[in-house]
Structures are given as structure tokens and as C-alpha cells.
Amino acid sequence: MSEQRRTDQAGPPHRCALCRTPVGECGDAIEFVPRAVDLEWHDVTAGIPHSDDDDMDRLRTAVDAAGAGDAPDVAWLCARHVAAGRVAATRFDIDEGLHFVALADQGVDVTGRLPAAVRVDQWGRLLRRAMVDLAIELGNLDLERDDGAQETYYPMAGSPDTINPFTWTESWVVAGDAGTVCVYTERADWYSGPVARLEAVVMVTPGYDDARRWEIGILSDVGTMEVRPGMLRIEGEPSPYMRDMLARYGLASTAVGTPS
Numbered sequence: 011m012s013e014q015r016r017t018d019q020a021g022p023p024h025r026c027a028l029c030r031t032p033v034g035e036c037g038d039a040i041e042f043v044p045r046a047v048d049l050e051w052h053d054v055t056a057g058i059p060h061s062d063d064d065d066m067d068r069l070r071t072a073v074d075a076a077g078a079g080d081a082p083d084v085a086w087l088c089a090r091h092v093a094a095g096r097v098a099a100t101r102f103d104i105d106e107g108l109h110f111v112a113l114a115d116q117g118v119d120v121t122g123r124l125p126a127a128v129r130v131d132q133w134g135r136l137l138r139r140a141m142v143d144l145a146i147e148l149g150n151l152d153l154e155r156d157d158g159a160q161e162t163y164y165p166m167a168g169s170p171d172t173i174n175p176f177t178w179t180e181s182w183v184v185a186g187d188a189g190t191v192c193v194y195t196e197r198a199d200w201y202s203g204p205v206a207r208l209e210a211v212v213m214v215t216p217g218y219d220d221a222r223r224w225e226i227g228i229l230s231d232v233g234t235m236e237v238r239p240g241m242l243r244i245e246g247e248p249s250p251y252m253r254d255m256l257a258r259y260g261l262a263s264t265a266v267g268t269p270s
């Protein structure tokens with residue numbers, strides 16, 4: 011994506027989000043972990059026909075008013091700041107990430123501030139942002155999307171009885187002739203408050219070759235969003251794009267394949 015933006019770019023040179031110097035050839039556009047609001051921007055600018063367009067019309071108007079430009083989870087960083095930015099982008103959203111880079115720039119020792127792994131909630135948002143690219147990787151040309159949400163009685167295995175057994179599932183589907191990409195999250199809340207556990211799953215099903223289907227799921231432990239080694243559940247053979255993504259976010263080493 012960043013290559014695309016760079017070649018399409020016209021007008022004044024990009025300036026570093028931290029120090030305002032022109033980015034130049036050694037700088038780059040860095041894409042941080044998306045926030046919910048960033049995903050709305052990506053949904054709107056992808057321009058994919060949507061099953062429920064009321065909300066999208068509202069968002070499209072907001073994005074048009076703001077001017078398209080770079081995605082709100084992208085920051086241009088100069089040669090001096092781009093390396094720290096790349097590290098920060100694997101764990102932080104754009105606000106947290108630029109703060110991290112600024113601290114590093116001031117000489118603060120930031121090594122202990124970088125989380126060991128992305129959290130399950132962050133991974134779910136990264137999957138949602140990747141859906142269109144995964145669908146294009148499948149060979150789809152025309153895409154449609156369909157979102158859904160429902161509450162169900164579905165107690166998560168191994169959860170204590172302080173957790174509400176009614177879970178909240180949200181699903182996002184991008185589909186075309188060549189196959190379907192589905193991401194869903196399933197959230198269980200404490201009786202006393204929100205988010206006791208979260209599961210994030212991506213399922214990719216090629217249209218004419220079901221044997222090439224793959225799926226990756228991750229379910230948080232009770233009371234934490236932390237990802238630990240061995241938590242990833244993988245069925246089938248993830249695509250090259252997904253293998254790159256697992257490596258980029260430090261999850262490749264935690265991957266334990268499960269024959270389907």
C-alpha cells in the first residue's frame with residue numbers, strides 16, 4: 011500500500027509526522043495498528059458495495075469532508091524516525107506509536123515499553139484491515155461486503171461462572187467470484203463489566219477449491235488480551251500474504267499447525 015501511495019503522490023513532499031522535515035527517499039509511510047475509527051475510514055475508501063449502506067453513507071460523507079488523503083492510521087516518517095516507527099507500528103496505534111518514537115528520539119530507553127506481542131483485540135482489527143487484500147490475493151476482482159452482529163448463548167470453554175455465557179459475535183465478510191474472506195470476533199463479558207475474553211478468527215475459502223481453505227483463530231485467556239506462544243490455532247495452509255502478516259506482527263513463531 012505504501013508503495014502505491016508514494017507513486018501516486020503529487021504536490022508538496024510529505025513531511026515527517028514528528029519533526030516536520032521532508033521525508034525524502036529514505037523515509038516511508040508507516041501503517042500502525044488500526045483503531046476502530048481507522049477501520050471505518052478503510053471501509054469507506056475501499057468503496058466496496060455494502061449490504062447495509064445507511065451507515066456507510068454517513069461515513070462516506072464524513073470521509074469526503076475530511077478529504078481522502080492518507081489513511082488515518084498512516085504516518086510519514088523521515089530517515090531519522092522511520093526505523094523506530096516500523097518497530098512501534100507492530101504493537102501500537104498511531105497515537106501510541108508516535109509517542110513511543112518521540113520518547114526514543116529523546117533518548118528514553120523504550121525497550122521495556124514495547125509489548126512482547128500484539129493483543130487479541132489488536133489482531134482482530136489487523137485482520138479486518140487485511141480482508142480486502144486477502145480477497146484480492148484470492149483472485150477476486152469485484153467484491154461485496156456483508157457485516158453482521160448477534161448475541162448468542164455460547165459459553166466459552168473453560169470460562170469461570172463470573173463470565174456471562176451470552177457472547178457477542180461480530181462478523182465481516184468480503185466475497186467475490188474467486189472466494190470469501192470472513193473475519194469474526196466473539197466477545198464474552200464479565201457479569202460485572204465488559205470484555206472478559208475475546209476470540210478473533212479469519213477464514214479464507216477459495217470459491218472453486220475448498221481444499222485450499224485456511225483458518226486462523228486466537229482466543230484470549232480469561233481477563234487478558236495478551237497473546238502468548240502457542241495460542242494461535244491454524245487450520246490449512248495460510249496464504250503468502252497471511253504468512254507475511256504473521257511474521258510482521260511476531261506471531262509466526264507462535265504458530266502451531268493443526269491438521270484439519
Ligand SMILES: [Zn+2]
Nearest residue numbers: 026029088091
Ligand atoms: Zn522525523
